[in-house]
Amino acid sequence: MRAAVGSLSLLGAFAGSAIAQDAAPAAPAFDTGDTAWMLTSSALVLLMTIPGLALFYGGMVRKKNVLSTVMQSFAICCLMSILWMVAGYSLAFTDGGSFNAYLGGLSKTFLSGIDMNSATGTIPEYLFVMFQMTFAIITPALIAGAFAERMKFSAMLLFMAIWLIVVYVPVAHWVWGGGFLASDGVLDFAGGTVVHINAGIAGLVAALIIGKREGYGQVNMAPHNLVLSVIGASLLWVGWFGFNAGSAVGSNALASVAMLNTQVATAGAALAWMFAEWIVAKKPSVLGIISGAVAGLVAVTPAAGFVNPTGALIIGLIAGVVCYIAAVKVKHALGYDDSLDAFGVHGVGGIVGAVLTGVFADPAINQAGANASVGTQIYGVIFTIIYSAIATAIILYIVKALVGLRPTKQEEIEGLDINLHGETVQ
Secondary structure, three states, rough: OEEEEHHHHHHHHHHHHHHHHHOOOOOOOHHHHHHHHHHHHHHOOOOOOOOHHHHHHHHHHOHHHHHHHHHHHHHHHHHHHHHHHHHHHHHHHOOOOOOOOOOOOOOOOHHHOOOOOOOOOEEEEHHHHHHHHHHHHHHHHHOOOOOOOOOOOOHHHHHHHHHHHHHHHHHHHHHHOOOOOHOOEEEEEEEHHHHHHHHHHHHHHHHHHHHOOOOOOOOOOOOOOOOHHHHHHHHHHHHHHHHHHHOOOOOOOOHHHHHHHHHHHHHHHHHHHHHHHHHOOOOOOOOHHHHHHHHHHHHHHOOOOOOOOOHHHHHHHHHHHHHHHHHHHHHHHHOOOOOOOHHHHHHHHHHHHHHHHHOOOOOOOOHHOOOHHHHHHHHHHHHHHHHHHHHHHHHHHHHHHHOOOOOOHHHHHHHHHHHHHHHOOO
């Protein structure tokens, strides 16, 4: 009898559970294929910064500064991750009410309001947060190449923290979060404006305000280990498939063409830089071909999901030559010290790609590009340049007043590794 009563109670519990489930709202049907691809893409984009960018930049500096350079990428990864979770995501991707044209709101600070059933399209919103976090990580890290070998670590951390919130987050909202640039028709598939122009211009401003490295133009500043840089560039190339194809936010045909466009443009730009250098300097260098590859990756980023492969190839070929001229000839002629060509490759490459997106956008690839125009693209480029330059300069002067920007002259000559971190490589 007791067993029968227990069975009836158990049946009642099951029945009650079934009724509760029927009453509860149905969980969103996440697409497993899209989710798997975006998990992979997020890991690939993180790979771009650590170890990709860390090795790419680390190999190009002098031996006495290699640890401080890779430390910058690693520390930026950690700091930006926390800031993005706390406030960056909310300010970039939520509705800012009456200010939404310019900035999102604070409704999702600390990711409040997001749960296991929250969706962005066909994927969990937590995954979208993670994917966008990897973009917020690499963008500030790119800037560090412009002032490599001459900025205090404390100043760098403070600058990057403020820059993420004041510069990166608003620009991301303007283009991807429902802001005014998107409304005005500016196209940026994966970050030509948000990431590369933004970071490149900030890098140029930083290089100018901080000043040249001690002995610039007088002492040998050749890369200490180009093998590290080749490995880093190769990791960037592979990781960039997550960057560009992942920006389709799904496992679909658009992701496929974005991946193919990325490969074609990168190869074209690498060869274009190599042959340009071969003609001008009489020798094709390893540094040249990997720099050209990165220029191609940068230039195709805004266009990857809007152009066909022929358009991508043309963009890559143009970017390889233009970025070679900017990084080698223009920098030398104007005399500024953009240490690792953050502006010459990312700023200039981003501008080339953004403008040419307006030329080669193909509605057969993406209907969103049907109304693309060069004028609209240039408008987006100019607005981003002006805002990034002014805001970056203000932040740098604030940081300078608070903690100073540079180590002492003697510390810089001896090397940042030993003086800022107490370590050296053998």
